[in-house]
Amino acid sequence: MRNQRILISGAGPAGLTLAYWLRYYGFSPTLVERSPSLRIGGYKVDIRGVALEVVKYMGLYGRVKDLQTNMLGASVVDKFGQEIAQMNGDTFNLRISQDLEIIRGDLCRILAQQIEGMTCLFNDSVVAISQGHEGVEVEFENHAPQQFDLVIGADGLHSTVRKLVFGHDSCFAKELGLYISIFSVPNALGLHRWEMEYADSTKLVNLYSPSKDQDAKAAFLFASQALRFDIRDVQKQQQLLSEVYVRVGWEVPKLLAAMKQSKDFYFDSIAQICMSHWSDGRVALVGDAGYCPSPVSGQGTSLALVGAYVLAGELALAKGDYAQAFSQYEKQLRKYVEQNQKLGRNFAKNMTEGHKKNLTVWLHDQFMRLLPGRWIKFVTKQATRRVGRAANAVVLKNYTALLNQ
Ligand SMILES: Cc1cc2nc3c(=O)[nH]c(=O)nc-3n(C[C@H](O)[C@H](O)[C@H](O)COP(=O)(O)OP(=O)(O)OC[C@H]3O[C@@H](n4cnc5c(N)ncnc54)[C@H](O)[C@@H]3O)c2cc1C
Missing domain, CATH: 3.30.9.30 (D-Amino Acid Oxidase; Chain A, domain 2)
Structure with a gap:
């Protein structure tokens, strides 16, 4: 059953990583990407904690490190542009140890190089998904319909696969x-x-x-x-x-x-995308499509890499029993995802409550007035601890070793 035909919607960090691992395990993945070509450029993203293990298992740590942004540092300024705190780049962005920062497009380019020769239907999108006992009938905007064994939505926050199979954005998007x-x-x-x-x-x-x-x-x-x-x-x-x-x-x-x-x-x-389950029959979601933690968590890319690695690994271990694989995938990752989503919600809570007149806000304002530099460094240190804990809140299986046993 390993040569199952699997359609992956979306060639971002999640889709590309999933495509790599599925082909590695002997499946036949096809990608469909709405953009006319791989989306390069973009903003800088972080790879932290266990996500680094995924990059290492793919043999890509050195390549990502070569292209990391290597930011020297950051200045926090007041409204007049006066510097009130200065930190090195890693400290400012809550990175420790081997954590890396890279432009999203550079990461995608490195990942795409690992799946050369794989079919990618650019400039297209899934428009209809119909599940049957034998497989999934998929209609595209610009290509002829095709039958697949499984369909995986890796198409980001505004996922089309999620809309078609699970329901409208408003059911899952937590503003x-x-x-x-x-x-x-x-x-x-x-x-x-x-x-x-x-x-x-x-x-x-x-x-x-x-x-x-x-x-x-x-x-x-x-x-x-x-x-x-x-x-x-x-x-x-x-x-x-x-x-x-x-x-x-x-x-x-x-x-x-x-x-x-x-x-x-x-x-x-x-x-954030919060769902009670990430699969329905032969369709599953990975990365932002299933459990976007939001940009303010700083953990979206790591979740995408880890999610793709675990999903592919569980499909390989289950030897074609996709229901078992999807269930294991959720079991492995649910707590890790929730802990990382909590980071995003806490960050947002601090900002949305910034105008409130409570004791915490008052204390923050006093420290910012009296000791802004020290206070910013203290807050940054606390946040780094929380992010580090969440980024490591799952133990990854070594699927290759397990499959070779
Ligand atoms: C402004 C911003 C800042 C961010 N900053 C950070 C950060 O500092 N640190 C961090 O870790 N993360 C950050 N993120 C989040 C991070 O970029 C995402 O969490 C991560 O890229 C998720 O990867 P993904 O592959 O699941 O989704 P995406 O990166 O969104 O990729 C989805 C892919 O699917 C494609 N697609 C969409 N719809 C369709 C369709 N219908 N058919 C086919 N293809 C489709 C898209 O073109 C895209 O290529 C930020 C995100 C944003 C928006």
Whole structure:
């Protein structure tokens, strides 16, 4: 049963890793990706804890390390641009030991090189899924229908497979009360492997560049009551962002002016995907599609890599019994996922409650006023401990060794 035909929707970190392992175990995976080609570029993402084991099992730790962002450090500034704390890049981004940071597109490129020759239907999407006793009939937007043994949705936060098989986004998306916008801007401050961050209680602005010869990326994160916005109306989204940040100092007015010329403007609400089960018959979900922890957890990429590794390994161990494999996959990962999602929810809670007048907020404000540098370093250290615990909250099986027994 190992040569089962498996369709993977989405060629991001989860889909590409799953494709690699499925082929390694002797399955026949096919990818379908909505973009016309592999999505390269993007923002920087972290690989932490047990996710590093997955990268090592694939023999890719050295390659990822070669392409890591290698950020030297970060400055936290006040509204006048005065530095109030400085940290090295790893400390600032809550990384320890061998943890790595890499541009999402560079990671995808490395992963895609491992599955050369595999069929990938670019510029296409699944539009209908019909399950039967013998397999799954799949209809595509641009290709002829095909039959597969299994279908895996690795198509991200707004997964089409999830919508078609499990239900509308609103059934599973837990909004965290935060909004994010990221776009490229000219590197006017000449940042070189350096990032800068300004934050008040409910708004944060981060600016970084991997090199003084490259554009910088500006990221805006803010807490707000539910906002209505059309995902396709970039002009309205930009207007909204300008209104939210109208009285914020530092470089913000210049960044908002540069936003209008930016070609990669991104805006979305911050949400998690919380589901009681990640499979239905012959269809399962992996990565953000099934259990997005949100960008503010910093753990989305690690969950995608670990999820793909475990799903493929359990399918191989179960020798074609997909129901058993899907059940084991959930059993292995449920607690790990929940612990990492909790990181995202706690971060969001701190920001959304930033305007409240309670003791915790008052104490935070006092420390920020009196000892901002020390307080930021203390808070960062505590957060690193929590992230480290969650990033290691599962023991991975060595599937290759188990299969060779
Ligand atoms: C703004 C932002 C900042 C982030 N920052 C961090 C960070 O600092 N650290 C971190 O670890 N993580 C971060 N993340 C999260 C991280 O990028 C994701 O959690 C991770 O990429 C999940 O991988 P994935 O493969 O599950 O989904 P994705 O990376 O979303 O990949 C899904 C793929 O599916 C494709 N697709 C979508 N719909 C379809 C369809 N209908 N048919 C076919 N293909 C489709 C997409 O084009 C994409 O290639 C951030 C995310 C965002 C949005």
